[in-house]
Amino acid sequence: MASSVPPLLDLDITGIAHGGTFIARHEGRVVFVSDAIPGERVRARITDGAKSSFWRAETVEVLDASPHRRPHVWPEADMSHDPEERAGGADLGHIDLDHQRTLKRQVLTEALDKFAGPGLEAPVVSPVDDTDGTGWRTRVSLHVDADGIVGPYAARSHRVIPVASHPLARPLVAAEALSLRNAKPGRIDLVESSDGEVHVLRRPERGKRPAPRVIVERVGNRSFRVDADGFWQVHQNAASALDGAVRGALEGRIDPDAVHFDLYGGVGLLSSSLAAAGATDIVTVESSARATAHARENLADVDATAVTARVDRYLASLPDGTRAGTIVLDPPRAGAGRAVVEGVHALSPDAVVYVACDPVALARDLGTFRGLGWDVQSLEAFDLFPHSHHLETIAVLSR
Template structure:
């Protein structure tokens, strides 16, 4: 434990950093502060001072509040509680919703400027749902304490916080979430409310060996149905799948799209974005969706069966692209949609796409820093950022979704 740990200081909060954390300074040292808003003066308690370059701290009292501060949308996460007792998962819930989007815009634009040396601007667009950004989660994972109590983790630790409400949950999820029940023998409980089939409460054990029994659900996007496993990946916000379908369709430069080229949907899950491409460009569209989860690719094959040129491959994306290079496949003229996990695609995948000659990339990103890093790699390979859109798919949290179009002439 460092000598400053537990010390309380008054600080002025000047900026927002990635991860929903605000930035303050004390005697020239950077302090990363939770539960504050740029422009505020707050009393903080130092929680970590082991790093020479910065400290971490919790807000314990707001001395001069931002005009953008609001009562927290989740009472159990409020700054009125001791920091260790604040529920995690709604770390922007104390900020007025329009200003949340402005802070997300700043993080995205600043990250791209810093890491990719690109000047860009973007509006973080709201999507369909309650105006205060509650009631959107179709999937919710809660954790089980040693005594069987259910709740979210504390925002600072793996301590389970008992709660009486789950305000970010969609109404059906909130209705069936068993907050008062005890779950001994489980480590977590998932609540899933699909748009096209029954809702589920599933107790799980993270320590269990093997894969749990598969259970198929249906999600509906527009006129189309997608089948997937109840534990499989699907966008969490009830309007997100439709928003991203439209965003990817709009992001493709049709003058550069060749339906007969070796078009790709990488990290494709159960085929949502491959179907978006097929629906935009018609039944002759060739597209290969690639996903490492074999259960998801089984579902993708089924979900994409109406396109003769569609196929689903189970593979890690980096290895799949290496295989294309070894077999002499060219992606010249092709459009590549990629929706990587939070860590982003990374240098190896970007290098392979450039080597293979992909003409147009539509990059769907849930992490602005990973996107900015990868835009830097792409820029070095001669790709230019043609357009960038951002969507508030995770209101009342720090997360933001971006869709970038990159082309190489």
């Protein structure tokens, strides 16, 4: 850190940034501050002052508290601990739940305004249950350090923090996590499947990884086989919420004679939504061979073809003149990107349903779509990650 950077600053918090930090300014320089709330005045410790354009800081004392501040939902992440000793993974847990959703909508609004072009209104961020935002994580990753300490990492660190609670985890996952003893250094994943069993997956720092364990998840009356360490939604209600939202978005948009695509299709969750909406010829594309193999099993009773390929390369390989009915697009956090958006556009689909876990990546891709002549017909947002900065958004586009 440069010698001219003061170790502590008193800062007025003016907004929230994408990624769960908060915005202040010091002598014209932006400072990104953790554990604050817009409207507060805080005392913050500078942790990264190397850049001339912005600094990073951690709140060590609240001088003028927001009415939306509450005791942290995770005691081990509370302000009473030194910032280096605060458990990470619940970066909005010090804010009342309704205001968290207001702030998430603000982040989405600013991303849309900056990257997607004018005229788009961010939707209200809706809950998917009526709880206090705890007890929802079916998947928890912990770490074991060289001294055998088991816990989460501290925020923005690889320092393992010992904890006595896991309030965001499902109760059985939390109990299993607190019972872990005598583990070798490495990572431990705990996964609760739909049958209520908690699977403990140990990943030592060195050595051969064991063969994947297959579990079964359920959405409505449909079962999905998935690797326990593969991708599945973390919130216990998330898969059902997204299935219902995508089905609703697809209503009236399915041409039964067309080919429909589920891009970044995973193990077939949203392909099943397409089938339920009336699609009879579905191609699901996913780069993971394990996930694609599961998709073939999971979709055996519908007219679906599972392809293992990178989405951008798959789209580029299609013959000129290939046309699509409706395309469901569910990319990873980095978004689809220009090449994929242009590849989707080249298929001249009737509609695109875009499922996004990152508001900035979504906004960038929507900007590309709009530049190609697409209109955003609707936007929905869901709080699938209470007490963290993440949210899920579904956009429906047509021409």
